[in-house]
Amino acid sequence: MNIYVGNLNYQTSEDELGNLFANYGDVNSVKIMTDRDTGRSRGFAFIEMENDDDAKNAIEELNQSEFKTRNLVVNEARPRNNGGDRGGRFNNRGPRRDY
Numbered sequence: 001m002n003i004y005v006g007n008l009n010y011q012t013s014e015d016e017l018g019n020l021f022a023n024y025g026d027v028n029s030v031k032i033m034t035d036r037d038t039g040r041s042r043g044f045a046f047i048e049m050e051n052d053d054d055a056k057n058a059i060e061e062l063n064q065s066e067f068k069t070r071n072l073v074v075n076e077a078r079p080r081n082n083g084g085d086r087g088g089r090f091n092n093r094g095p096r097r098d099y
Contacts, residue, residue, distance in 0.1 A: 001055035005062075006044040006073035008032070014045070020067060021047050025054025046077055 005017065018030040028048040032041055049055040055076075063074040 001049055001052045002077040003047040003049065003055055003059060004044065004073075004075055004077040005047060007070050008041065008043050008045060008072070009068035009070045010041045010043060012041070012045075012068055016068075017045055017047065020062070021049065021058055024049070024058035024061065026050035 003021075008017070012032065014030040014032050017032065018027050021027050021030070026049065028050055030045060030047050032045040034040060035042055047058075049058065059074050059076065062072055064071050065074075066072075
């Protein structure tokens with residue numbers, strides 16, 4: 001199961017976060033999202049855990065818990081939107097008009 005972790009302290013490392021979740025089961029991967037330009041943490045991460053029951057237990061136990069002076073937001077990650085309608089320049093402009 002893929003887990004979203006938000007409201008992270010910007011100094012949190014992937015190892016620290018992985019160790020926290022390892023208390024609840026096997027962790028496959030940890031990815032703290034970083035700013036493309038600065039490389040600085042964006043304050044959220046994704047954790048992938050091997051077992052869904054372990055992941056659900058981790059979510060229940062860690063959501064709103066304090067970690068490195070911040071109250072974590074932990075829930076099941078939503079599926080990624082690969083492209084789709086992003087509200088770009090030509091989207092949602094109403095019917096086409098031929099003059």
